[in-house]
Ligand SMILES: Nc1ncnc2c1ncn2[C@@H]1O[C@H](COP(=O)(O)OP(=O)(O)O)[C@@H](O)[C@H]1O
């Protein structure tokens with residue numbers, strides 16, 4: 060039987076069923092595109108635009124989040140300022156679309172029906188891909204029209220649309236694989252977002268390490284940005300250089316990803332991801348048979364993912380470090396953030412405070428796992444089998460903290476090895492800096508423990524609130540908001556000395572006391588409260 | 594000697610009064626049925642006994658220990674099967690059983706193997722793939738393979754098919770022979786009648802009846818549907834309730850103790866077929882306490 064049989068019929072019926080959701084996306088994207096270009100074009104009249112470009116290109120945090128400025132022009136500013144928001148929305152739309160027409164269908168059993176009757180095995184995925192490509196063609200049209208309607212060059216407006224649509228194309232390919240690998244909707248979506256985060260960070264680093272030329276208003280990115288599809292579209296520098304040859308890597312990677320995605324279909328049954336196909340163990344390994352073993356097992360996947368991601372970033376930072384001094388000289392805001400010393404110190408402070416962010420997220424997520432056990436009722440199994448609440452919580456904290464420091468250690472080694480011959484920093488200095496930054500992580504962790512003990516219903520909310528605040532007001536993003544030093548001091552990360560010579564023991568003493576006290580009351584709370592079972 | 598004792602235990606969840614002055618006693622070596630419709634408070638009472646929840650007032654003890662503050666110690670001697678078994682999706686059934694067994698201690702590997710055979714269970718699958726019945730099997734095997742003294746089973750058979758239920762009953766009988774104590778909750782009286790030495794009936798958070806099955810016979814009314822050969826339009830009897838007559842068919846309720854008399858009266862009409870169904874608890878409660886069918890989820 061033809062494996063693609065029925066694709067057309069399926070696509071038509073999927074489009075009909077999904078028309079509402081898709082039109083919401085298209086309408087929203089249209090509104091946003093028009094609103095952005097309208098807002099920017101009012102700045103064109105005076106020198107506001109010039110000032111904006113300079114401000115955004117010289118602030119390191121903003122430069123990481125923006126697409127690099129291609130030069131002085133309204134279209135250029137639109138791509139630089141607006142494209143990240145729009146591409147993220149496109150990615151969200153693409154992730155949703157592919158999942159909706161593959162995994163969701165499988166989970167509700169629809170595609171079992173489909174594939175048992177008149178539709179080929181490849182048809183559901185192909186139909187999802189077609190729908191996704193169609194919506195991204197819409198994106199191209201919307202963007203072109205929005206820009207053209209503000210008197211921008213038609214061809215360049217079209218190029219801009221193409222550059223956005225290509226990001227959707229790339230994600231379509233990624234998701235074609237994600238939905239095969241992952242067991243669940245949420246797993247597939249996580250895979251999509253992690254991939255996005257990974258590639259975005261690479262291009263963000265590339266942009267950060269680039270050079271800003273105040274004469275041409277162009278940010279020249281570091282070459283590592285070419286490792287990321289974000290880099291590909293950004294480096295097109297539409298309206299100025301128009302490097303449209305960068306379409307090629309998009310097309311190639313789309314085809315490759317798609318081929319892998321379709322190949323994977325053959326390797327699995329409808330309705331199940333790739334992973335559970337093999338038979339499991341009949342008996343448990345010895346290493347599983349304790350609360351620690353259980354937590355290690357439950358956190359294995361997330362730990363491995365974070366470990367690899369974070370250590371890779373360490374290596375990457377080390378690797379690009381030789382061009383760092385050069386790159387740093389064009390980032391004027393750095394001094395304001397990190398005080399004024401030599402640039403190796405900047406370098407260290409900056410990379411540590413960047414990579415500490417994923418470490419923080421890893422740590423609080425790992426701690427929150429115990430709350431998930433409670434909400435899922437699985438905690439009942441442990442707490443009704445002779446394990447005390449105290450032992451359970453201690454185990455969780457020990458496991459998370461151990462993993463935190465293992466990743467930290469390898470991160471330090473990664474930075475050191477990556478930049479071995481280039482930068483004149485000893486490993487012990489990197490280690491010290493990383494260790495100091497770990498104390499605020501523990502502090503945020505103790506807030507999680509406290510909330511878990513006394514406000515279990517709100518612990519997730521509190522955790523993410525505190526995480527966002529301490530990252531947002533920390534040294535990487537804090538200065539972006541012009542809030543004044545005192546407000547930034549709310550973030551524990553602000554209190555880490557840079558350079559190390561400014562070391563002052565007081566903040567660490569205070570943080571340590573807070574950690575102990577909050578952890579203590581967290582335990583008290585958990586040991587004396589009702590479990591929040593369903 | 595009482596293994597379990599609850600005296601005047603209250604438990605509220607906000608506005609919901611889950612338990613009101615609940616009293617429960619389970620003696621060493623007996624199988625106590627803990628019966629009540631959905632929402633009556635069975636799981637809540639059990640979770641208090643396991644120290645997972647704190648009671649608002651009243652006293653509880655398990656092996657003479659207050660369960661909340663001595664939870665871990667109590668659990669060394671208790672095996673528990675939750676009402677809604679939640680497993681870790683990425684562990685296999687076999688791994689789960691081993692894990693729970695070794696956390697509690699006193700886990701018998703050979704027993705595990707024979708129970709796996711008895712329940713016709715595949716321990717190599719990931720827990721996420723198990724149906725409700727299979728999840729219950731996991732928890733039951735983990736419990737029965739232990740050397741616990743007390744077994745607390747919260748509606749353990751609600752997902753099992755009839756054959757497996759027979760196997761379950763066999764396991765309980767074996768445990769009783771070994772002198773173990775069992776608290777068995779259910780919302781179906783007939784299901785536990787055969788097994789239990791005594792039964793406590795809970796309704797809206799209160800115990801309304803305690804006794805041996807014989808003492809509670811007045812509760813075990815059967816519903817009968819009978820087909821006969823002769824016209825029975827004129828049939829009447831002081832032993833039946835809710836009688837509905839058709840030409841050659843009758844529906845009615847009868848207490849167990851009067852069943853024989855009624856059948857004698859009916860045999861005059863030549864019985865062709867007879868279906869008897871045990872009452873649901875809701876029906877019983879409707880009769881005894883005037884409850885609405887469907888329980889008391891207030
Ligand atoms: N965590 C909880 N929060 C709020 N209400 C609860 C909670 N657990 C149980 N209840 C309520 O308490 C009552 C008793 O529930 P439960 O003990 O589960 O009954 P049973 O096990 O007999 O079906 C029900 O009305 C239920 O809705």
Ligand SMILES: [Mg+2]
Nearest residue numbers: 635636676747
């Ligand atoms: Mg229950």
